[in-house]
Amino acid sequence: MQYFSGKTVWLTGASSGIGLAMAQQLADAGAHLILTSRRAEVLEQVRQGLAHPERHRVLALDLSQPEQAADQAREALGDQVIDILINNAGVSQRSLILETDFDVYRQLMEIDYFGVVALTKLVLPRMAERRNGHIVTVSSVAGKVGTKLRSGYNGAKFAVIGFMDSLRAEMAEHDLVVTSILPGFINTAIAHNSLAGDGSALGKEDPDNAGGISAEECARRSLEAIAAQKAEVIVGSGLSKLAPLLQRISPAFVRRMVAKR
Numbered sequence: 358m359q360y361f362s363g364k365t366v367w368l369t370g371a372s373s374g375i376g377l378a379m380a381q382q383l384a385d386a387g388a389h390l391i392l393t394s395r396r397a398e399v400l401e402q403v404r405q406g407l408a409h410p411e412r413h414r415v416l417a418l419d420l421s422q423p424e425q426a427a428d429q430a431r432e433a434l435g436d437q438v439i440d441i442l443i444n445n446a447g448v449s450q451r452s453l454i455l456e457t458d459f460d461v462y463r464q465l466m467e468i469d470y471f472g473v474v475a476l477t478k479l480v481l482p483r484m485a486e487r488r489n490g491h492i493v494t495v496s497s498v499a500g501k502v503g504t505k506l507r508s509g510y511n512g513a514k515f516a517v518i519g520f521m522d523s524l525r526a527e528m529a530e531h532d533l534v535v536t537s538i539l540p541g542f543i544n545t546a547i548a549h550n551s552l553a554g555d556g557s558a559l560g561k562e563d564p565d566n567a568g569g570i571s572a573e574e575c576a577r578r579s580l581e582a583i584a585a586q587k588a589e590v591i592v593g594s595g596l597s598k599l600a601p602l603l604q605r606i607s608p609a610f611v612r613r614m615v616a617k618r
């Protein structure tokens with residue numbers, strides 16, 4: 358993918374799943390990567406396994422504390438030019454509202470929403486000044502259709518699509534590109550790492566995710582959409598891909614369907 362060749366791409370959530378697959382494909386495409394997630398050692402192993410490891414660097418950040426993470430990143434990056442920011446890091450949820458601690462909602466918003474806002478605001482002034490840059494966020498089909506067990510995740514993923522829509526409108530006059538990626542069910546560790554009602558990790562698989570498309574396929578289709586400078590793309594298969602369309606055509610049908618599942 359020529360679009361990424363020689364570009365500096367800051368990728369969050371690069372230690373696992375979709376982000377790891379994106380890192381591998383971006384490195385193969387000639388990008389220079391800044392790899393972010395919490396686990397520095399895992400990111401270092403990822404870096405060493407990529408094509409041209411010397412072109413890439415690790416920047417470990419905890420996005421559950423977005424302002425602190427942005428301060429750390431500001432210091433680490435200095436005046437380094439970022440061509441593309443891919444906000445991919447995220448955490449999901451599997452708990453009923455009646456059984457979910459309030460703090461779980463805060464955590465989901467910090468990582469899945471404020472983390473995106475903080476890193477975007479960090480790179481944006483320079484991109485606007487250069488009239489060159491591309492901001493990408495991996496939201497979810499859960500950012501279009503609310504379902505059981507994901508109330509906080511749905512809230513954060515809906516919110517981030519709204520932020521990206523507003524960003525796209527404001528940045529048009531600065532010639533910046535803004536892309537939202539909405540995966541359906543993808544076979545990664547997302548369910549395993551999801552928050553339960555007390556904020557602990559769920560620690561088990563979800564058959565819907567296990568039956569989804571691979572992280573590699575999701576990364577490939579997402580990077581194609583980014584390279585084509587699409588505004589928004591749904592990546593998935595089956596019902597999870599169709600759900601946003603069904604929601605537009607027949608919201609009442611979708612309401613009945615999600616209440617039964």
Ligand SMILES: NC(=O)c1ccc[n+]([C@@H]2O[C@H](COP(=O)([O-])OP(=O)(O)OC[C@H]3O[C@@H](n4cnc5c(N)ncnc54)[C@H](OP(=O)(O)O)[C@@H]3O)[C@@H](O)[C@H]2O)c1
Nearest residue numbers: 370372373374375394395396420421446447497543545547
């Ligand atoms: N899999 C799906 O079915 C699916 C569907 C729709 C949308 N998505 C979205 O796709 C994105 C990637 O998810 P995935 O499926 O690849 O899941 P994953 O394998 O669990 O990866 C999540 C990534 O986010 C990072 N992360 C989690 N908490 C973080 C924090 N506090 N600070 C910094 N990084 C953090 C993790 O790294 P560390 O543990 O090293 O911090 C990891 O690299 C997420 O935004 C998710 O919501 C996934």
